[in-house]
Amino acid sequence: NAGVTQTPKFRVLKTGQSMTLLCAQDMNHEYMYWYRQDPGMGLRLIHYSVGEGTTAKGEVPDGYNVSRLKKQNFLLGLESAAPSQTSVYFCASARTSVSSSYEQYFGPGTRLTVT
Amino acid sequence: AQSVTQPDIHITVSEGASLELRCNYSYGATPYLFWYVQSPGQGLQLLLKYFSGDTLVQGIKGFEAEFKRSQSSFNLRKPSVHWSDAAEYFCAVAASGTYKYIFGTGTRLKVLA
Numbered sequence: 001n002a003g004v005t006q007t008p009k010f011r012v013l014k015t016g017q018s019m020t021l022l023c024a025q026d027m028n029h030e031y032m033y034w035y036r037q038d039p040g041m042g043l044r045l046i047h048y049s050v051g052e053g054t055t056a057k058g059e060v061p062d063g064y065n066v067s068r069l070k071k072q073n074f075l076l077g078l079e080s081a082a083p084s085q086t087s088v089y090f091c092a093s094a095r096t097s098v099s100s101s102y103e104q105y106f107g108p109g110t111r112l113t114v115t
Numbered sequence: 116a117q118s119v120t121q122p123d124i125h126i127t128v129s130e131g132a133s134l135e136l137r138c139n140y141s142y143g144a145t146p147y148l149f150w151y152v153q154s155p156g157q158g159l160q161l162l163l164k165y166f167s168g169d170t171l172v173q174g175i176k177g178f179e180a181e182f183k184r185s186q187s188s189f190n191l192r193k194p195s196v197h198w199s200d201a202a203e204y205f206c207a208v209a210a211s212g213t214y215k216y217i218f219g220t221g222t223r224l225k226v227l228a
Binding site for chain 1: 124147149151156157158159160161164166205209214215216218219220221
């Protein structure tokens with residue numbers, strides 16, 4: 001099992017450019033999440049999905065869009081990148097059962113710089 | 116609203132010394148509590164979790180944590196720190212039925228040789 005993978009690992013964008021971050025998981029998990037990590041702020045939830053075809057807003061959704069067309073993939077899009085979106089982005093997934101105890105599994109992260 | 120507080124931004128300990136990282140949470144019911152570790156440039160790895168039952172939980176790498184409902188705390192401990200424990204540690208809380216975490220801001224641990 002690869003677990004949770006993220007592509008790309010690094011990216012530099014200019015202000016106004018767009019891009020899509022891909023998250024893939026091979027654990028058949030129902031829930032998937034996108035977080036951003038900024039110094040001194042921990043991880044903040046951007047969007048999440050409770051299943052294929054569904055998405056919901058998290059704590060900091062503005063400027064981002066997401067899609068989950070397939071159960072194993074969760075895409076995060078930036079339509080018009082801004083310097084404030086410079087961050088490290090983490091994807092996570094979780095299996096929804098009592099025995100899973102709500103454990104989330106994290107990908108290795110994508111470091112995005114917007115100039 | 117749920118919240119998690121990690122009061123210590125940085126902690127420095129000597130190798131072999133004991134360690135305690137503090138975590139306080141705010142949540143009305145019994146929460147699900149987690150400690151994750153993040154090594155530089157890496158993702159987050161689960162150290163341990165409290166779901167129910169025994170309030171002292173054991174995790175990987177020799178870590179343990181104790182859930183104290185009266186103090187709304189879930190502090191992480193290790194009796195003897197190794198240089199490889201240098202990392203950032205995050206406490207998180209999940210509300211029952213939501214499958215969403217609220218993370219603390221993290222504590223960065225430095226270990227002196």
